[in-house]
Amino acid sequence: METNTVARQKKIVEILQLLHAGGEFEEAKRLFNESFDGVDVTEITAAERELIQSGLNPSEIQRLCNVHAAVFKGSITDIHRSNYEHEQPGHPVHTLKLENKVIQSLIDDEIRWTFAKLEKGDWSVKERLLTALKDLQQIDKHYTRKETLIFSYMEKYGISAPPKVMWGVDDSIREALKEVIAYGENERAAVNPLREKLEAALTEIEEMIFKEEEIMIPMTLDVFSLADWEKIARDSEDIGYAFIPEPLPWKASAAALAKEKEVEPERQAAIQRAKMTTEAIKENLSEPEEPHFDWEATQGSQDSIVLPTGVLKMNQLIAMFQTLPVDLTFVDAQDRVRFYSEGKERVFPRTKSVIGREVVNCHPPKSMHMVQQILDDFRSGVRDTADFWIDMRGKKIYIRYFALREADEYLGCLEVTQEVSEIMNLEGQKRLLDE
Numbered sequence: 001m002e003t004n005t006v007a008r009q010k011k012i013v014e015i016l017q018l019l020h021a022g023g024e025f026e027e028a029k030r031l032f033n034e035s036f037d038g039v040d041v042t043e044i045t046a047a048e049r050e051l052i053q054s055g056l057n058p059s060e061i062q063r064l065c066n067v068h069a070a071v072f073k074g075s076i077t078d079i080h081r082s083n084y085e086h087e088q089p090g091h092p093v094h095t096l097k098l099e100n101k102v103i104q105s106l107i108d109d110e111i112r113w114t115f116a117k118l119e120k121g122d123w124s125v126k127e128r129l130l131t132a133l134k135d136l137q138q139i140d141k142h143y144t145r146k147e148t149l150i151f152s153y154m155e156k157y158g159i160s161a162p163p164k165v166m167w168g169v170d171d172s173i174r175e176a177l178k179e180v181i182a183y184g185e186n187e188r189a190a191v192n193p194l195r196e197k198l199e200a201a202l203t204e205i206e207e208m209i210f211k212e213e214e215i216m217i218p219m220t221l222d223v224f225s226l227a228d229w230e231k232i233a234r235d236s237e238d239i240g241y242a243f244i245p246e247p248l249p250w251k252a253s254a255a256a257l258a259k260e261k262e263v264e265p266e267r268q269a270a271i272q273r274a275k276m277t278t279e280a281i282k283e284n285l286s287e288p289e290e291p292h293f294d295w296e297a298t299q300g301s302q303d304s305i306v307l308p309t310g311v312l313k314m315n316q317l318i319a320m321f322q323t324l325p326v327d328l329t330f331v332d333a334q335d336r337v338r339f340y341s342e343g344k345e346r347v348f349p350r351t352k353s354v355i356g357r358e359v360v361n362c363h364p365p366k367s368m369h370m371v372q373q374i375l376d377d378f379r380s381g382v383r384d385t386a387d388f389w390i391d392m393r394g395k396k397i398y399i400r401y402f403a404l405r406e407a408d409e410y411l412g413c414l415e416v417t418q419e420v421s422e423i424m425n426l427e428g429q430k431r432l433l434d435e
Contacts, residue, residue, distance in 0.1 A: 011031075014031070015031050018031070085226065085229070085250075085252055085253065085256045086217075086221055086229075088250060089247060089248045089250070090233060090247045090248040090249055090250025091229060091233065091250050092145075092149070092150070092229055092232045092233050092236060093217055093220075093221065093229075094247070094250075095233075095236070095241065095244070095247050096142070096145075096146070096212060096213075096217070097213060097217075098244055098247075099142050099241065099242050099243055099244055100142075100209045100212065100213065102242075102243035102244060103136070103139060103142070103205065103209065103242075103243065104206070104209065106132060106135065106136055106243070107136070107202050107205065107206070110132045111129065111132045111133065111136065111198075111202065112202070114128050114129040114132060115129055115194075115195070115198060118191070118194075119191055119195065126184065126189075129184065130181060130184050130185060133177060133180060133181050133184065134181060136177060136205075137174075137177055137178075137181075138242040138243055139173070139174075139177075139205065139242055140174060140242070141239060141240050141241060141242040142241075142242040142243075143170040143173070143174070144239050145236050145239045145240075145241075146166075146170075146212070146216075147163070147167050147170065148235075148239060149232045149235055149236060149239075150216070150220060150232065151163035151166075151167065153220070153224055153228050153232065154216075154219075154220065154223075157223050157224075157271055159219065159223070162215070162216060162219070166208070166211060166216070169204065169207075169208060169211075170208070172204060173201065173204050173205055173208065176197070176200060176201035176204060177201055179197055179201075180194070180197040180198050180201050183197055222267070222270040223267065223270050223271055225260065225267065226252040226256060226257060226260050227252075229252070230250075230251055230252060233249075233250050233251075305317065321341040321342065321343075322341070322342050322343060322344065323343075323344075324341060324343065325343075325418060326341075326343070326416050326417065326418040327340070327341060327343050327346050327347055327348065327350075327415075327416070327417040327418070328340065328341040328414065328415070328416060329341075329350070329414070329415040329417075330404075330412060330413070330414055330415075331359045331375070331412050331413040331414075331415070332411070332412040333379070333410050333411055333412050335358055335359050335360065335372075335375050336356055336357065336358055336359065337354050337355055337356065337357050337358075337359050337362065338355065338356075338412070339355070340354065340355075345419075347392075347397055347417045347418070347419055348417060359371065359375070359413075360372050360375075374386045374401055374413075375413060378401075378403035378410065378413055379410050381410075383403070384402065384403045384405075385400065385401065385402055385403070386400070386401040387399070387400050387401075388400075389420075395419050395421050396419070396420050396421045396424060397417065397418070397419055397420070398417070398418050398419075398420045399415070399416075399417050400415070400416045400417075401413055401414070401415055401416075402414045402416065
């Protein structure tokens with residue numbers, strides 16, 4: 001049996017290359033059984049990453065990753081856990097698995113059951129089937145939380161291949177659901193094509209449930225800290241949940257935190273294993289990977305500003321304001337102008353002399369009372385926004401005012417002005433993939 005890390009890595013790559021070259025599944029399974037008693041999930045994903053770095057299109061790995069899972073299923077080593085809270089309600093893993101249970105129930109108890117009736121000639125259930133499929137599209141939030149949060153922390157620890165492959169499969173599932181719904185809504189929909197499209201989508205979803213629970217989750221439980229999971233749980237609220245009510249708030253217990261300290265050497269060893277399984281491919285990297293940037297640990301300085309959602313250098317912040325396709329003006333709680341953005345083509349001219357001036361005095365006398373009324377309404381809490389649009393020199397100008405508050409305290413008013421003529425003329429759609 002292979003014991004050396006690099007040798008194990010090469011053997012796994014050989015098995016995957018055999019599959020990608022069209023080799024027989026049984027032959028790949030035989031080679032695996034001859035070489036290994038079991039593998040760590042990071043070894044599989046690192047091998048996939050090596051194939052990507054050597055030039056194989058990630059979509060090709062995506063196409064065959066169900067076969068990969070089948071080859072290694074039952075052989076994945078569950079070595080240890082660096083935290084003991086993942087079965088508690090509110091923990092991101094508990095939430096993910098709970099959603100998966102609802103997804104599987106929706107597929108088995110509603111979608112497949114309804115299609116079976118339709119397949120026997122009862123087309124009266126078609127709308128019920130379509131309703132269930134549209135309900136299944138809630139899976140987008142399930143995948144978005146995984147892609148935005150869990151993948152981010154996987155990459156932080158150097159586990160980059162699984163996110164790249166799994167995200168591609170997630171997108172394929174999203175498109176497959178759209179396609180089967182669109183076909184089902186067609187009056188000429190027939191049973192056989194509908195069955196083919198439906199089963200393709202449902203099979204991919206069920207395979208993803210396996211990959212999440214048997215590959216991704218064991219890997220992340222070995223590597224992520226309790227603090228990581230707390231941040232993921234907190235940030236999950238911003239994205240939302242699929243099929244379930246908002247889960248209970250979760251924080252690691254004192255006992256779990258104490259236990260984590262005891263097993264921290266084991267967690268660090270798991271992190272090192274994840275890194276070691278990528279050592280064999282580092283020589284093939286076209287450029288070195290950038291280390292994960294822990295912005296929350298960054299201290300502000302004269303050159304940078306730490307914000308609740310990231311860090312910006314001063315020149316980056318200025319460039320953003322100069323590039324935004326809107327003009328911004330900030331008026332403080334005392335109704336004095338404190339800031340304006342310097343866009344390339346401002347709708348209304350601004351000069352530095354306006355800073356500190358009472359904003360009502362920046363408007364013509366005929367509109368001063370209306371500006372003051374808006375500010376008074378903002379201050380009193382009567383309203384939070386005010387919108388206007390005008391025609392000026394052949395262009396449509398959209399002017400919006402927003403009250404800024406922190407808790408119940410009024411901080412001031414933000415004026416946002418934009419020339420929207422081209423936006424109003426948009427038709428159809430232009431997607432990123434159309435570039």
